[in-house]
Amino acid sequence: MAKTMDHLDELEAQSIYILREAHRAFDDLCMLWSIGKDSTAALWLARKAFLGRVPFTVMHIDTTFKFPEMYAFREQYAREWGLDVIVGCNRAALERGINYDNYDAVTVAHELKTVALQQTMAERGFKGLVLGIRRDEEGTRAKERVFSPRDKNFEWNYKDQPPELWDQFNTTFTRDSHVRVHPILHWTEVDIWEYHRREGIPVCSLYYARHGQRYRSLGCQQVTRPIESTATTIDEIIAELKVIKTPERAGRAMDQSQAYAMQKLRAMGYM
Numbered sequence: 290m291a292k293t294m295d296h297l298d299e300l301e302a303q304s305i306y307i308l309r310e311a312h313r314a315f316d317d318l319c320m321l322w323s324i325g326k327d328s329t330a331a332l333w334l335a336r337k338a339f340l341g342r343v344p345f346t347v348m349h350i351d352t353t354f355k356f357p358e359m360y361a362f363r364e365q366y367a368r369e370w371g372l373d374v375i376v377g378c379n380r381a382a383l384e385r386g387i388n389y390d391n392y393d394a395v396t397v398a399h400e401l402k403t404v405a406l407q408q409t410m411a412e413r414g415f416k417g418l419v420l421g422i423r424r425d426e427e428g429t430r431a432k433e434r435v436f437s438p439r440d441k442n443f444e445w446n447y448k449d450q451p452p453e454l455w456d457q458f459n460t461t462f463t464r465d466s467h468v469r470v471h472p473i474l475h476w477t478e479v480d481i482w483e484y485h486r487r488e489g490i491p492v493c494s495l496y497y498a499r500h501g502q503r504y505r506s507l508g509c510q511q512v513t514r515p516i517e518s519t520a521t522t523i524d525e526i527i528a529e530l531k532v533i534k535t536p537e538r539a540g541r542a543m544d545q546s547q548a549y550a551m552q553k554l555r556a557m558g559y560m
Contacts, residue, residue: 297484300476304331305338307435307472308419310458312338315417315468318345319410322374324359325507326492328421329366330481331473333490335419336370343372345419348409351378352401354389354509362493377409389511397509407443410467419470425477426537435474441465478537479530486523497521506537 294302311318320335320343322328335343349363367374379387382400389397410418424433436458439445473481485492495504502515503526516535520526 297480297487300473300480301334301337301484303475304334304472307458307470308335308338311417311419311436311470311472312344317413317415318417318419318470319413319415320345320347320419321406321421322347322349322363322372323421323507324349324355324363324493325421326481326485326496327423327426327473327476329492330476330484330490331419331421332370332372333488334472343370345373346413346415347372347374348406349374349376350402350405350409351376352397352405352509353378353383354401354511356493356495356507356510356513358493358495359507362491366491375409375413377405379405379408389509394512397512403443416467417470418467419472421473422471423476423478423481424474433469433471433474435471437469437471438466439469443467479527482523482527482530486527492523496526 320332322332332343332347347367363374366372379401382404387397387400392400409415422433437445476484484490493507495507497503498518498520501517501519503518503520504513504515505518507513518529520529
C-alpha cells in the first residue's frame with residue numbers, strides 16, 4: 290500500500306521541487322546559510338533533494354559579530370556535510386568603523402550584510418540565490434514570491450512581484466538582475482521545529498534554554514536578545530511556541546529600531 294503523505298511530507302516535497310527547479314534554472318546558483326534553524330533546515334532539504342550532497346556553493350555572510358557558538362556550528366557541519374562554503378565579509382566597512390558601538394542597527398545591517406552580499410555575489414557572478422526565509426517570520430517576507438527578482442542594484446520592488454499560480458514559477462528575468470529562491474517560504478516556525486525533530490537535524494545550542502533563557506532567532510550578539518524559557522528540548526520548544534504570544538523576531542533590535550525598518554532594508558537588498 291502506498292504511504293499517505295502527512296503535513297511534513299507535503300512541505301518537504303514542495304521544497305525539494307523548488308530546489309530542483311532552481312538547480313535546473315541556474316548554472317550559477319548559491320545558497321545562503323545564516324546558521325539559524327531555518328537555513329539549516331533548508332540545507333538539509335537540499336541534501337535530500339540531491340542525494341546527500343549540496344551541488345552548489347553555500348555562502349555565509351559574516352558581520353564578525355556573531356555568537357561563538359554559531360561559528361563553531363558552521364565549521365563543524367560544513368566539514369561533516371562536505372559543503373563548499375564561502376564567507377562574505379565587508380572588510381572595508383569594518384575598517385571604516387562600521388559597528389554597533391558607532392552606528393544604529395539598520396546601518397550596520399545594510400553595510401555588513403546587504404553590501405557584503407552584493408560584493409560577494411558580484412565577485413563570484415551568482416545569478417540565483419537560495420534563502421531560508423518564511424512568510425510567517427516577518428511582515429515584509431509575507432510579500433515575497435518563491436522566485437523573486439532583484440534588479441541590478443539589488444533592490445526589491447515588493448509592489449511588483451510575478452504571479453505564481455499552480456506552482457508555475459517564473460525563472461526567467463533580465464540579464465542584469467538576480468533571482469532569490471525561497472524553498473521554505475510556505476513553512477511555519479512550528480513546521481521547522483517539527484521537521485528538525487523528525488529528521489534529527491542538528492541546530493545551534495543557543496536555541497535551547499540555559500539559566501531560564503534561550504534564543505528564538507539568531508543574529509549578531511549586540512542586537513539579539515534571548516526570551517525567557519525553560520525549553521531544553523525540541524518537544525519543549527514546540528509546546529512553548531504553541532502558546533507564546535510574542536513575535537518570533539521580538540528579540541532582534543534591528544526590527545524594532547525604526548518604523549518599517551525591515552521593509553526598508555529588504556527593499557535595498559537585505560535578506
